[in-house]
Amino acid sequence: MITQNSSERRRRNTDEWIESIDHGSIGDAHRFATAPASDGGRTRIPALRTKDEDGKEIEVQKNEEKSRLLHKAFFYEAPENHGVDPNYEYPAPAFKYEEIKNEEIRDSIKNLSLYKAPGLNKISNSVLTHCANQLIPYLGPIYRASVKLKYYPERWKRFTTVVLRKGGKPDYTVPGAYRPIALLDTIWKVMASVMKGKIQYYTEKLQLLPNMQFGGRSGCTTTDSLHTLTSFVKDSWRKGDEVMALFLDVKGAFPNTVPQVLIHDMRRYGVPKEITDWIADKMTGRETVIKFDDFKSEPIAVNSGLDQGCNLSMFVYRFYNTSQIEAAIGRKDELATNFADDAILATAAPTIKEAAAKMKNLFQRQNGPADWSKTHFSTYEYHKFAAMALTRKRIPNPEGGNKRIKQPPMTLHIDEQNTVTTVRTHKFLGVILDEELRFKEHAAYALGKGTKWMGQVKRLSKMARGMDG
Numbered sequence: 231m232i233t234q235n236s237s238e239r240r241r242r243n244t245d246e247w248i249e250s251i252d253h254g255s256i257g258d259a260h261r262f263a264t265a266p267a268s269d270g271g272r273t274r275i276p277a278l279r280t281k282d283e284d285g286k287e288i289e290v291q292k293n294e295e296k297s298r299l300l301h302k303a304f305f306y307e308a309p310e311n312h313g314v315d316p317n318y319e320y321p322a323p324a325f326k327y328e329e330i331k332n333e334e335i336r337d338s339i340k341n342l343s344l345y346k347a348p349g350l351n352k353i354s355n356s357v358l359t360h361c362a363n364q365l366i367p368y369l370g371p372i373y374r375a376s377v378k379l380k381y382y383p384e385r386w387k388r389f390t391t392v393v394l395r396k397g398g399k400p401d402y403t404v405p406g407a408y409r410p411i412a413l414l415d416t417i418w419k420v421m422a423s424v425m426k427g428k429i430q431y432y433t434e435k436l437q438l439l440p441n442m443q444f445g446g447r448s449g450c451t452t453t454d455s456l457h458t459l460t461s462f463v464k465d466s467w468r469k470g471d472e473v474m475a476l477f478l479d480v481k482g483a484f485p486n487t488v489p490q491v492l493i494h495d496m497r498r499y500g501v502p503k504e505i506t507d508w509i510a511d512k513m514t515g516r517e518t519v520i521k522f523d524d525f526k527s528e529p530i531a532v533n534s535g536l537d538q539g540c541n542l543s544m545f546v547y548r549f550y551n552t553s554q555i556e557a558a559i560g561r562k563d564e565l566a567t568n569f570a571d572d573a574i575l576a577t578a579a580p581t582i583k584e585a586a587a588k589m590k591n592l593f594q595r596q597n598g599p600a601d602w603s604k605t606h607f608s609t610y611e612y613h614k615f616a617a618m619a620l621t622r623k624r625i626p627n628p629e630g631g632n633k634r635i636k637q638p639p640m641t642l643h644i645d646e647q648n649t650v651t652t653v654r655t656h657k658f659l660g661v662i663l664d665e666e667l668r669f670k671e672h673a674a675y676a677l678g679k680g681t682k683w684m685g686q687v688k689r690l691s692k693m694a695r696g697m698d699g
Contacts, residue, residue, distance in 0.1 A: 274523045275393065279403045289403075297520040297527035300393055303405035305485055305518075308534035309607050312490040324500025325432040330377070330424050332370045336362060338423040342416075349389050349415040350519075358416060373421045377504055382511040386418040388529065389537070393522035412518070412539035422542040425508070429501060430545055438499045439552055440559055445570035446544040452659040455569045459576060460667060462565045463620050466578035471563075472621040474585035474642065476575040476650065477658055478599065479614035480551075483571030484543060485535040486608050487550055489513040492536075495549045509546065544570065550606060557598035564592055566599075572659060575599065582619045586642050589617075593644045600645065617642045617650040622666045636665075 277289045278299050290296055339362045342355040358365060376382060390413040399407040414422075430448065433439055444455040463473045480486075492513075493506045516532040536543035547570060554573060555566035565576040577588035594600050603610050624634030642650045655664045655671050662672035 275408070276403055278405055280405070293523070293525040294527065296522070297525070297530075299405045300408060300410075300520055300522075301518075301527075301530050303408070304391065304410040304520075305530075305532050306482060306534050308488055312488050312607075313605060314490050314494045318494065320497045321500060323502040324436050324438055325502065327377075327502040327504040328428070330370065330373045330421070332366050334424045334427060335366050335369055335373065335420060338420050338427070339366075341423070342420070347392075347413050349413045349418075351385070351415050351417065353416050355416055358420065369417070369420065373424065376421070377508050380507050380511060382508065382514075384515070386415045387512070387514075387516045389414045389516075389518050390526075391518045391520045393520060410538055412537050414537060414540055419540065422512075422540055425505065426542040426545050429505065433548075436500070438501075439548055440556065442555055442559065442565075442567040443548050443552065443569075444567065445572075446548050452569060452661075455567055455574070455659060456661055456663075458567055459565065459574055459663075462576055462578070463667060466563075467622065469578075471578040471580055472582045472585055472619065472623060473576055473578050474582060474589045474652075475618045475620055476589055476593070476642065476644070477616040477618075477656060478573040478575065479611045480571040480573070480603075481609040481611045482535075483551075483608065484538050484547065486606075487536045487547065488534055488607050491606055492546065492550050495552065496546065499549055499552070501549070551602070551608075553597060553606070554599050554602040557595045558592055563588070566592075569659060573599070574658070576620075582621060582637060582640065585619075586640065590643055590645070612644075612648040612650075615644070615648075615650045616656045617652045618654075618656055618663065618665055619652045620665055620667065 275296060277291045278296055279287055279289055280299055282288050290299055339358050342359055344354075344356045344359060346355050348354045392411045392413060393408050394411055395402060396407055396409050401407060434448070442458070444450040444452070444458075459475070463475075466473050489510060493510050496506050496509070497503065513536075516537075517529040518532050519529055520527040536547060551568055551571075551573075555568055558564040558566035558575065563578045565574070567574050575589060575592055577585045577592060579585040579588055592598060602608070619637060619640060621637065623637070625637050627633055627635050639652045639654075642652065644650060652665075655662055657663075662669070662675055664671050
């Protein structure tokens with residue numbers, strides 16, 4: 231009888247929990263539904279594989295050595311020579327820096343997610359939210375003094391890096407199968423949010439950066455980027471042209487961001503020196519502890535890169551990768567857009583071969599994507615590039631007959647050493663694009679995904695005997 235009552239109670243609690251799921255707890259439901267059947271034990275990081283100085287593959291089992299490997303994968307070292315001309319003459323600031331106001335701090339605190347994990351100071355966002363009236367009179371003078379005195383407290387530069395698995399990876403014995411989540415000082419995150427608001431307001435108002443950037447912009451989504459590409463392709467088709475598209479892949483975009491180059495770019499586009507000096511100080515002398523399983527490393531220096539997990543990072547990266555796409559801006563037969571580290575190049579011409587030749591010229595053009603990769607120390611992973619010949623035109627069948635066929639795959643030469651073969655479909659920003667832009671493959675993918683989730687919901691609702699009718 232006791233067992234039956236316990237089972238009934240568990241079923242009733244499960245039913246109540248399912249009915250209470252909202253947008254804030256859907257993530258918990260997702261993790262529960264997709265978790266494999268197990269005893270609930272924690273997933274731990276196994277021995278990691280790497281290569282020694284002689285190039286021989288070895289296994290690393292000690293946590294201290296694992297943390298060093300993960301640190302090397304997450305954080306890149308700054309180059310010896312950042313290449314910025316110390317005598318560069320910057321234009322006058324595009325706008326005047328205004329001191330941080332208490333109202334701005336209040337607005338930033340209101341937008342905090344209550345239950346995000348805190349940083350090393352253990353102060354949660356809920357404390358800031360519920361005690362805003364008491365804290366703002368103290369935070370305001372601290373933030374204003376930080377900018378005025380060009381001083382960034384050392385405690386704000388220390389953070390915890392939590393190691394999480396990337397979903398769907400076939401092998402978790404390599405460091406690249408994990409992602410870092412930075413748990414930053416919550417007091418600092420509020421100030422970073424205020425600074426982001428200031429830069430973002432004037433950047434959009436004065437149009438300091440091109441409209442072909444979509445990541446990190448308020449009101450812009452991945453669909454905007456996809457609609458822009460679709461519009462360019464179909465406009466070209468109406469003129470009788472065909473389109474070659476090239477999807478770029480940048481290795482470790484945020485970790486590869488060089489502070490000196492970032493500050494140089496921000497000042498070139500008119501950001502006041504008060505803000506760039508504050509950001510430069512923020513990115514100097516950082517330390518992190520890497521945390522996984524039940525292990526916490528000793529503090530390790532972070533000499534380059536943007537803080538992943540900070541909303542300011544996503545926005546200022548726009549200044550860093552603007553010159554990646556500027557070479558195509560203003561040209562009617564070319565398109566270049568980026569969404570953070572995901573970029574698209576597209577060229578239109580009467581034939582695919584001509585469009586491919588234009589693509590090579592665009593990629594190698596002075597101050598184009600190839601130059602950006604070198605001057606911004608952002609390595610392209612050419613083996614992850616994808617090319618598509620976007621056309622609905624048919625060609626005569628070489629084997630004879632009256633039936634016309636789709637154009638066969640072709641090889642795109644983007645420089646002297648790297649080539650990319652065109653594919654029929656490619657997944658970009660979560661959408662499967664096909665060469666004719668009919669989206670049949672994506673519709674099938676979405677239908678399959680929906681069917682899978684219906685099965686997962688069914689699994690949740692029938693833990694024992696099923697939900698009551």
